[in-house]
Amino acid sequence: MKREFLKELGLTDEQIDKIMAENGGDIQREQEKLNEKVKELEIVSGQLTEANKTIKSYKDMDIDKIKQSSAEWEEKYNKAMGDLKTERESNLLDKLLSAVNTHDADVVKGLLKKEELVFKDDNVLGLDKQIETLKMDKPYLFKEDNTDGDKKPPTFTSSAKSSTSGGDDKPTTLAGAIQQFYKKD
Incomplete structure (x- = not known):
């Protein structure tokens, strides 16, 4: 304007x-x-x-190739995560079985029904029940519970009568026993 x-x-x-x-x-x-x-x-x-x-x-890119590559990486990731989960579960089982006093934890682990076990955090649900069943069915797989700390191993004694003739003239080696046997003649 x-x-x-x-x-x-x-x-x-x-x-x-x-x-x-x-x-x-x-x-x-x-x-x-x-x-x-x-x-x-x-x-x-x-x-x-x-x-x-x-x-x-x-x-310029090949879409099918990109999709295939993506699928391969996803498969590798899933396999690695599965392997990691299996390794963690195996290590947890080894740790828990070492506390159960087994003679061979690998044998006991092989006898477990893993499909019945539920791994949750640092615990395995259903393991106690299976261990108790194995202790009853196959007690030879487990060490005896030594609740008595003073329990001594058994000692064996001879049932032969000892002589009261003053010294202990019993041989302590095989050679000594053979010598003693031939001296009596």
Whole structure:
């Protein structure tokens, strides 16, 4: 809007100044909106350019090969996680079986029905029941409980009558026994 146009309409300079100030504010607000839209357009244009580059790079790729590679890595991951789980379960069983006083933990582990065991944290549910059953059915797999700390191993004595003739002339070796046998003649 031009001042000359407003003067031709018969407006005073004071009125023209107010109209021009108001018009300037409107123009300023619209200019700010326009600047925001220009910035937004520049951002979207940049994103579009980047997306087009990415799409173009995908055209050169073999999608089936990528899917196959992804499936192979997923399979390797699942196998590794399964192996890790099996190893942890085996180590936990070894640890718990060592506390049960077995003669051979590997033999006992082989006799366990693993499908009936439930591994939870640092515990194996169902193990106690199977161990008790094995102790009853196959007690030779387990060491005897030595609850008496003073229990001594059994001693064996000879049932032959000892001679009361003063010294102990019994031989202690095979050679001594043979010598003694031939001396009596």
